[in-house]
Amino acid sequence: MNAAIRAVVRTAIYYDIEVVGIREGYNGLIQGNFTKLGARSVSNIINMGGTILKSARSLEFKTKEGRQKAYDNCVAHGIDALVCIGGDGTFTGAQIFGEEFGIKVIGVPGTIDNDIFGTDNTIGYDTALNTAMEAIDKIRDTATSHNRIFFIEVMGRDAGFIALNSGIATGAIDILIPEETDSLEEMFNTFEKAKKRGKNSSIVVVAEGETLATTYELAKKTKEQFPEADIRVTILGHIQRGGAPSCADRVLASKLGYGAVTGLMKGLTNVMAGVRSNHIVYTPIEDAIRKHNEINQELLTISEILAL
Numbered sequence: 001m002n003a004a005i006r007a008v009v010r011t012a013i014y015y016d017i018e019v020v021g022i023r024e025g026y027n028g029l030i031q032g033n034f035t036k037l038g039a040r041s042v043s044n045i046i047n048m049g050g051t052i053l054k055s056a057r058s059l060e061f062k063t064k065e066g067r068q069k070a071y072d073n074c075v076a077h078g079i080d081a082l083v084c085i086g087g088d089g090t091f092t093g094a095q096i097f098g099e100e101f102g103i104k105v106i107g108v109p110g111t112i113d114n115d116i117f118g119t120d121n122t123i124g125y126d127t128a129l130n131t132a133m134e135a136i137d138k139i140r141d142t143a144t145s146h147n148r149i150f151f152i153e154v155m156g157r158d159a160g161f162i163a164l165n166s167g168i169a170t171g172a173i174d175i176l177i178p179e180e181t182d183s184l185e186e187m188f189n190t191f192e193k194a195k196k197r198g199k200n201s202s203i204v205v206v207a208e209g210e211t212l213a214t215t216y217e218l219a220k221k222t223k224e225q226f227p228e229a230d231i232r233v234t235i236l237g238h239i240q241r242g243g244a245p246s247c248a249d250r251v252l253a254s255k256l257g258y259g260a261v262t263g264l265m266k267g268l269t270n271v272m273a274g275v276r277s278n279h280i281v282y283t284p285i286e287d288a289i290r291k292h293n294e295i296n297q298e299l300l301t302i303s304e305i306l307a308l
């Protein structure tokens, strides 16, 4: 997100537009927690994880009174447009605020889950994916050396993009994601087949939002089915949401920050800036919230074939 903040600030200044950073999301907008941002205030942040402006979930912004306070602050500080970086929650707030007060809003998709419609990738996704991949690679060493089955849970409350792609990249035997209907029988079958083919160790990647069972329950049920198996569970957790952003994420964030400012300059509002097939595109924010990126079915097939 820092690379996006930097791009917004530098693009705006390039076009003689003043920029104010709002700390801690919509809470900061309500409390007037603003900081004037100049070209130098965003120096040396392109390589940093997290966000220098901090982030918060705001319950008050869900109320009309809260949003009124936020709008009053915008008027008091001469703010006539907002660039809102985040996911579904952020965009829903932006849409309501924009419609209620007529202030211009533009969304920038920032979530590691990659589940926002209107962009091929969201900011943070590639970095999270690579972190997950590297962690799973390391776990593989124990799995192989000790002939173990590992259930590894990756983030994705409602989406399996990290699980599917990190699973393919690390040669997982099975990948469980919320977008697919999985069954224990199918998973056990996969283990059976693997055993027959002489596989001694296996990695199963599970998305946090998998609906079949929790990762611990999956491991427990597998142990009941295969009592001789040596099984472990690793939950990767928030390690996936931090660290220096990947090159792809920095470039994406730079494009989107630039796209947000130039979009506003063209008069666009209530849209999200995204990148599709390398081009900056704008999608109605409503579609970005309500529609969803489809899981690539071909990738699922590939993962099954390659897990032989």
Ligand code: F6P
Pocket: 087, 111, 112, 113, 155, 156, 157, 158, 208, 241
């Ligand atoms: O929404 C992105 C996400 O990374 C989800 O995959 C995950 O469930 C959630 O954030 C974790 O949020 P929190 O840090 O609030 O626990």
